Amino acid sequence: xxxxxVQPARGTRDFLPADVRRREYVIGVVRDVxxxxxxxxxxxxxxxxxxxxxxxxxxxxxxxxxKILKRGEHEGSGEADLALRYDLTVPLARVIAQYQNELPxxxxxxxxxxxxxxxxxxxxRFREFYQCDIDAIGSTSPVVEAELLGAVADVMTRLxxxxxxxxxxxxxxxxxxxxxxxxxxxxxxxxLIAIDKLDKLDxxxxxxxxxxxxxxxxxAIRCLDAFTHPRTxxxxxxxxxxxxxxxxxxxxxxxxxxxxELLQLCETTAAAGRIRLDLSLARGLSYYxxxxxxxxxxxxxxxxxxxxxxxxxxxxxxxxxxxxxGFSLGLERIIVVMTERKMFPDSVEHGAVDVMVTLWNDKxxxxxxxxxxxFRRAGLRVEVYPEADxxxxxxxxxxxxxxxxxxxxxxxERARGEVTIKDLRTGGQLSxxxxxxxxxxxxxxxxxxxxxxxxxxxxxxxxSND
Amino acid sequence: xxxxxVQPARGTRDFLPADVRRREYVIGVVRDVxxxxxxxxxxxxxxxxxxxxxxxxxxxxxxxxxKILKRGEHEGSGEADLALRYDLTVPLARVIAQYQNELPxxxxxxxxxxxxxxxxxxxxRFREFYQCDIDAIGSTSPVVEAELLGAVADVMTRLxxxxxxxxxxxxxxxxxxxxxxxxxxxxxxxxLIAIDKLDKLDxxxxxxxxxxxxxxxxxAIRCLDAFTHPRTxxxxxxxxxxxxxxxxxxxxxxxxxxxxELLQLCETTAAAGRIRLDLSLARGLSYYxxxxxxxxxxxxxxxxxxxxxxxxxxxxxxxxxxxxxGFSLGLERIIVVMTERKMFPDSVEHGAVDVMVTLWNDKxxxxxxxxxxxFRRAGLRVEVYPEADxxxxxxxxxxxxxxxxxxxxxxxERARGEVTIKDLRTGGQLSxxxxxxxxxxxxxxxxxxxxxxxxxxxxxxxxSND
Numbered sequence: 001x002x003x004x005x006v007q008p009a010r011g012t013r014d015f016l017p018a019d020v021r022r023r024e025y026v027i028g029v030v031r032d033v034x035x036x037x038x039x040x041x042x043x044x045x046x047x048x049x050x051x052x053x054x055x056x057x058x059x060x061x062x063x064x065x066x067k068i069l070k071r072g073e074h075e076g077s078g079e080a081d082l083a084l085r086y087d088l089t090v091p092l093a094r095v096i097a098q099y100q101n102e103l104p105x106x107x108x109x110x111x112x113x114x115x116x117x118x119x120x121x122x123x124x125r126f127r128e129f130y131q132c133d134i135d136a137i138g139s140t141s142p143v144v145e146a147e148l149l150g151a152v153a154d155v156m157t158r159l160x161x162x163x164x165x166x167x168x169x170x171x172x173x174x175x176x177x178x179x180x181x182x183x184x185x186x187x188x189x190x191x192l193i194a195i196d197k198l199d200k201l202d203x204x205x206x207x208x209x210x211x212x213x214x215x216x217x218x219x220a221i222r223c224l225d226a227f228t229h230p231r232t233x234x235x236x237x238x239x240x241x242x243x244x245x246x247x248x249x250x251x252x253x254x255x256x257x258x259x260x261e262l263l264q265l266c267e268t269t270a271a272a273g274r275i276r277l278d279l280s281l282a283r284g285l286s287y288y289x290x291x292x293x294x295x296x297x298x299x300x301x302x303x304x305x306x307x308x309x310x311x312x313x314x315x316x317x318x319x320x321x322x323x324x325x326g327f328s329l330g331l332e333r334i335i336v337v338m339t340e341r342k343m344f345p346d347s348v349e350h351g352a353v354d355v356m357v358t359l360w361n362d363k364x365x366x367x368x369x370x371x372x373x374x375f376r377r378a379g380l381r382v383e384v385y386p387e388a389d390x391x392x393x394x395x396x397x398x399x400x401x402x403x404x405x406x407x408x409x410x411x412x413e414r415a416r417g418e419v420t421i422k423d424l425r426t427g428g429q430l431s432x433x434x435x436x437x438x439x440x441x442x443x444x445x446x447x448x449x450x451x452x453x454x455x456x457x458x459x460x461x462x463x464s465n466d
Numbered sequence: 467x468x469x470x471x472v473q474p475a476r477g478t479r480d481f482l483p484a485d486v487r488r489r490e491y492v493i494g495v496v497r498d499v500x501x502x503x504x505x506x507x508x509x510x511x512x513x514x515x516x517x518x519x520x521x522x523x524x525x526x527x528x529x530x531x532x533k534i535l536k537r538g539e540h541e542g543s544g545e546a547d548l549a550l551r552y553d554l555t556v557p558l559a560r561v562i563a564q565y566q567n568e569l570p571x572x573x574x575x576x577x578x579x580x581x582x583x584x585x586x587x588x589x590x591r592f593r594e595f596y597q598c599d600i601d602a603i604g605s606t607s608p609v610v611e612a613e614l615l616g617a618v619a620d621v622m623t624r625l626x627x628x629x630x631x632x633x634x635x636x637x638x639x640x641x642x643x644x645x646x647x648x649x650x651x652x653x654x655x656x657x658l659i660a661i662d663k664l665d666k667l668d669x670x671x672x673x674x675x676x677x678x679x680x681x682x683x684x685x686a687i688r689c690l691d692a693f694t695h696p697r698t699x700x701x702x703x704x705x706x707x708x709x710x711x712x713x714x715x716x717x718x719x720x721x722x723x724x725x726x727e728l729l730q731l732c733e734t735t736a737a738a739g740r741i742r743l744d745l746s747l748a749r750g751l752s753y754y755x756x757x758x759x760x761x762x763x764x765x766x767x768x769x770x771x772x773x774x775x776x777x778x779x780x781x782x783x784x785x786x787x788x789x790x791x792g793f794s795l796g797l798e799r800i801i802v803v804m805t806e807r808k809m810f811p812d813s814v815e816h817g818a819v820d821v822m823v824t825l826w827n828d829k830x831x832x833x834x835x836x837x838x839x840x841f842r843r844a845g846l847r848v849e850v851y852p853e854a855d856x857x858x859x860x861x862x863x864x865x866x867x868x869x870x871x872x873x874x875x876x877x878x879e880r881a882r883g884e885v886t887i888k889d890l891r892t893g894g895q896l897s898x899x900x901x902x903x904x905x906x907x908x909x910x911x912x913x914x915x916x917x918x919x920x921x922x923x924x925x926x927x928x929x930s931n932d
Binding site: 005006007008009012013014015016017019020021023024035036037038040041042043044045046047048049051052063064066067068069071072075076077078079080082084094095097098099102103104105106108109114116118128136139141142143144146147150154261264265267268269270317352353356359365366367368369370372373376379380381382383384385386387397400401 | 471480501535543545550561565572580607616848867
């Protein structure tokens with residue numbers, strides 16, 4: 001049997017304990033924050049009836065859907081009747097239609113589950129990956145956007161990102177600017193695809209791209225002027241300039257005042273001081289209808305998440321428009337960045353065990369288990385070395401697993417009613433009455449977690465049994 | 467569009483917020499307990515290369531595997547190259563082969579993930595359901611079994627099951643008893659299938675079943691005698707009787723002493739007093755090699771989980787035997803039973819929001835968001851009603867969502883620098899300075915969580931804005 005056979009399927013990953021701990025830490029923070037904002041958890045099945053998914057993601061998307069063969073006598077037909085979840089938005093739309101009478105009027109849900117796409121695997125691109133979505137359904141109020149932005153800013157802050165910025169733009173503002181620049185509505189889509197590249201290409205290249213997309217050269221230049229002046233990261237200055245340039249454009253003036261209010265509302269939330277109005281933010285504009293947003297870190301290309309208002313999509317199974325505004329955090333990317341930047345707390349990066357109870361000999365199994373039970377009642381995470389073996393070997397095993405403390409009940413200790421606790425990082429050790437061992441180790445572990453220094457370091461190495 | 471189109475696929479379920487909260491509560495307890503026992507989390511992909519799964523679950527199992535169609539130009543072939551995870555054991559075996567140099571010698575993992583089986587859906591039987599496995603790999607020491615049993619007993623206790631019993635038996639003990647009763651080894655499998663039914667059928671029916679399975683009638687009666695005498699739930703009495711009856715059977719005497727030690731070890735763990743040695747426990751014996759166990763609640767048919775030692779299976783991809791002992795909790799069943807018995811804490815069953823901030827009018831959006839931000843900084847879960855609407859309607863909405871408190875900042879309150887807090891369950895309300903509102907609501911919420919009584923109930927209903 002070759003080792004090839006034991007790899008996970010192409011484009012998928014096994015998460016070993018250290019990976020799961022990091023992932024769970026991030027998910028835990030996200031959940032906790034989202035729940036403070038009144039979002040509630042939703043989970044949907046891994047697969048859907050194939051008709052639910054087909055035709056929802058365009059031609060390209062259709063090709064990337066994993067399809068499940070019919071079973072039993074129909075297997076030979078080669079037909080599929082089920083398909084793996086491709087995103088969390090279509091299942092949400094289905095849930096909203098199915099449970100319309102049970103869900104609250106303003107349904108705010110978060111959903112953190114894997115999705116599957118038959119993309120060609122590449123660095124950072126997987127066939128199984130988690131999405132982490134919040135969506136607020138049922139209201140067109142700007143309170144919704146402000147709350148969403150506040151929640152996302154809170155998540156980033158709680159995760160330890162200190163330099164993040166939320167780029168904000170508005171689909172109707174983009175339309176007004178383009179229209180004002182003399183670009184016919186039918187060409188807005190093409191123009192925005194080009195303008196979206198302003199953060200990667202220079203102005204001349206973007207102009208060429210626009211012309212290549214069939215846009216009149218002079219109009220293209222006027223559009224780019226409108227998007228790049230004033231060159232400011234000061235929201236007020238930009239708003240002022242937009243107020244002037246769009247003052248006679250009815251819809252434009254209206255949307256500028258909406259954006260202005262949204263920016264003011266955000267200042268009362270955790271997103272205060274984080275929002276940068278950025279006209280070059282376009283995103284996949286096909287379904288957004290209002291505010292669009294992306295969270296970014298200055299020294300990192302691309303975003304850590306994005307979203308916006310999309311009032312015409314979530315009612316797809318209901319047959320009527322339902323207002324919605326959502327944000328999808330780039331969970332996989334966040335985990336990569338946090339790992340590279342060593343942003344995980346020590347409690348996540350360190351071992352999963354606080355103390356290992358060594359096994360003196362086969363006769364002392366019950367003693368070891370009883371001590372472990374004491375430790376566990378005190379809330380400690382405890383490993384029991386299962387086999388009687390040289391103590392040195394047991395210590396080495398504990399060290400290799402990053403366990404900070406080991407407990408030893410040898411014949412001497414038993415005779416004295418004591419337990420010896422050894423700090424494996426310093427080599428220091430001391431004895432403590434058996435009845436106080438659990439409280440003692442708890443203290444050592446919390447000290448160690450808070451300072452990463454052990455207070456055993458100056459204790460003489462007096463134990464001779466290893 | 468018929469409502470049929472928006473249902474989840476046959477045999478799968480959507481989990482709405484209240485469902486997810488219950489599931490997460492149980493999973494949280496399980497994880498916390500397992501981590502105290504030194505088990506670490508593992509996650510594997512939803513699908514595996516099809517060769518990894520095919521042929522591992524017998525002919526019946528093969529038919530129940532969901533297979534994924536090849537993609538792109540190969541889709542038309544009707545062939546499958548991937549398949550959905552059918553259990554968590556084969557993926558574990560694969561992981562152990564793939565990462566043999568990275569994993570600790572005594573690898574103890576828990577894994578809580580969905581599996582998929584194309585079974586005919588029925589009451590309580592789903593095509594997507596969670597498994598919740600712990601397995602300790604790499605040691606044959608009875609410390610492993612004792613720790614496993616301790617962990618499971620701890621989970622049951624922490625979940626609030628007060629009357630659970632852990633049935634324990636041993637595969638080699640069963641063999642010795644059958645051999646001692648004169649049954650040839652080749653018939654042990656058949657005999658055990660029949661004997662496993664002793665808790666459902668009466669003795670005569672089981673005898674008939676054994677005879678139908680080709681077992682000599684007198685031998686069958688001797689076997690049943692051996693399994694049903696002494697009729698005792700006293701482990702010591704049963705052990706004593708086995709010590710006598712198997713005293714001259716070398717292997718039998720050995721295994722009795724092993725079981726005796728295991729029972730003694732368990733008395734030092736959280737399983738103390740919970741273990742009942744039960745000779746009629748057989749389980750799917752095909753791969754167990756040592757102790758077998760099941761956790762049960764007296765008034766409930768079937769088990770809430772089971773497991774045992776299986777030393778010849780987990781090395782399937784390594785090509786050599788690797789000792790292993792595992793336990794699988796029946797997560798879905800546990801959730802059903804806990805729901806029926808109303809065992810979930812109030813914090814899980816109640817709404818997900820502590821306080822809703824009402825919206826006085828469109829001009830007060832920023833005020834409402836600022837108050838919500840204050841509440842959230844105090845750790846509260848806060849909903850902001852997004853639209854200016856009649857207060858009565860906002861109260862009704864909060865009530866329908868089980869939100870206990872609403873906060874009101876009307877024109878009067880704003881003028882006085884105050885916030886009115888209303889307890890929706892009692893109708894009582896009082897005003898508090900804006901700066902103290904967050905601390906005040908925090909106190910109300912913890913009082914309410916601890917007593918389910920509100921201390922606002924005697925306050926006069928003085929607010930007139932609704």
